[in-house]
Amino acid sequence: MLGAAVGAVVVAAAGCSASSLDPTSDDPTITPTSSPSADGEPAAVDDTALVGAVLAALAVAHRSARADARAHQEVAATLRPFERLHLVHARELGDLPRSTNGVGPSASPAQALARLGRREERLQRTLVEAATSAGSGALAQTLASMAGAVAQLRTTL
Amino acid sequence: MSYLDALQTTLAAEHAALFVVGYVGAQTSQSGAPRLYDALRESYTTHRDRRDQLVELVGEAGGEPVAAAASYDLPAVRPDETASLSAAALAVEQACGATYGFLVASATGSQRTWAIDAVLDSAVRELALGGSPRAFPGR
Numbered sequence: 001m002l003g004a005a006v007g008a009v010v011v012a013a014a015g016c017s018a019s020s021l022d023p024t025s026d027d028p029t030i031t032p033t034s035s036p037s038a039d040g041e042p043a044a045v046d047d048t049a050l051v052g053a054v055l056a057a058l059a060v061a062h063r064s065a066r067a068d069a070r071a072h073q074e075v076a077a078t079l080r081p082f083e084r085l086h087l088v089h090a091r092e093l094g095d096l097p098r099s100t101n102g103v104g105p106s107a108s109p110a111q112a113l114a115r116l117g118r119r120e121e122r123l124q125r126t127l128v129e130a131a132t133s134a135g136s137g138a139l140a141q142t143l144a145s146m147a148g149a150v151a152q153l154r155t156t157l
Numbered sequence: 158m159s160y161l162d163a164l165q166t167t168l169a170a171e172h173a174a175l176f177v178v179g180y181v182g183a184q185t186s187q188s189g190a191p192r193l194y195d196a197l198r199e200s201y202t203t204h205r206d207r208r209d210q211l212v213e214l215v216g217e218a219g220g221e222p223v224a225a226a227a228s229y230d231l232p233a234v235r236p237d238e239t240a241s242l243s244a245a246a247l248a249v250e251q252a253c254g255a256t257y258g259f260l261v262a263s264a265t266g267s268q269r270t271w272a273i274d275a276v277l278d279s280a281v282r283e284l285a286l287g288g289s290p291r292a293f294p295g296r
Contacts (some may be wrong), residue, residue: 081290085290088292089165089200089292092293098234126272128277131269132269132273137261137262138262139260139274140261140262140269141261141262141295141296142293142296144258144261144272144273144276144277145258145276145280145293145295145296146292146293147273147277148254148276148277148279148281148293148295149280149290149291149292149293149294151280151281152202152281152283152284152290152291152294153282153290155281155290156290
């Protein structure tokens with residue numbers, strides 16, 4: 001595999017094994033980012049509220065994209081990849097919070113695309129801010145990656 | 158892995174990326190594959206800038222920046238075959254993005270912000286090199 005070979009060039013040049021660059025490995029490459037407590041031991045990192053806020057942002061973006069995809073078939077093909085991405089990202093963090101607050105569709109396909117652009121830009125910003133402030137390095141890495149995925153899809157708009 | 162170790166790892170990856178992207182770019186025809194040529198040129202410039210910034214960051218963190226190797230194993234690309242050249246450049250970009258992901262995990266504050274920006278930049282550049290959107294670029 002050419003791709004694997006080139007990847008190995010970078011990994012080998014970086015002076016570490018492939019497993020140490022594998023985010024799923026058990027290698028403790030993540031340095032705790034919490035402030036030390038008074039006794040010098042690292043304080044427990046509690047990112048629960050931050051994860052909840054990210055899931056809430058994902059839910060808003062998801063409901064909006066889903067409502068518009070159902071209402072406007074002309075732009076559904078553009079909206080559905082975002083819907084799918086929201087679900088994959090939500091599963092990574094837990095699940096989308098259930099809400100009884102429905103989101104109505106936009107008035108027109110053009111407005112649906114405009115709303116999608118605004119929502120996804122806001123979501124990307126939320127993910128970047130969450131990655132910046134996360135106590136856990138591993139969570140920060142995941143959130144940064146999610147922001148990168150949103151940035152990639154936004155280029156299709 | 159300490160922040161300094163992560164910086165050094167990322168710097169070493171950028172040394173390798175520059176070498177490989179430069180090589181792939183030299184195999185690419187500006188007239189035959191102008192979009193890929195432009196993407197590679199932009200990629201090279203960005204990786205060179207990141208390398209220079211990493212050298213500074215390593216110094217600020219109290220380390221001695223790792224030097225580039227004399228040579229690196231090169232991908233077996235077929236000159237002027239766009240798909241082959243794009244695949245090689247894309248693999249480098251994805252590997253670099255993953256390395257920046259680890260830097261995000263090891264950094265805090267403004268250093269983490271810088272690394273997050275690199276992850277996003279790398280993710281978008283993947284597309285210019287023939288990649289497709291994926292759920293977790295840089296991981």
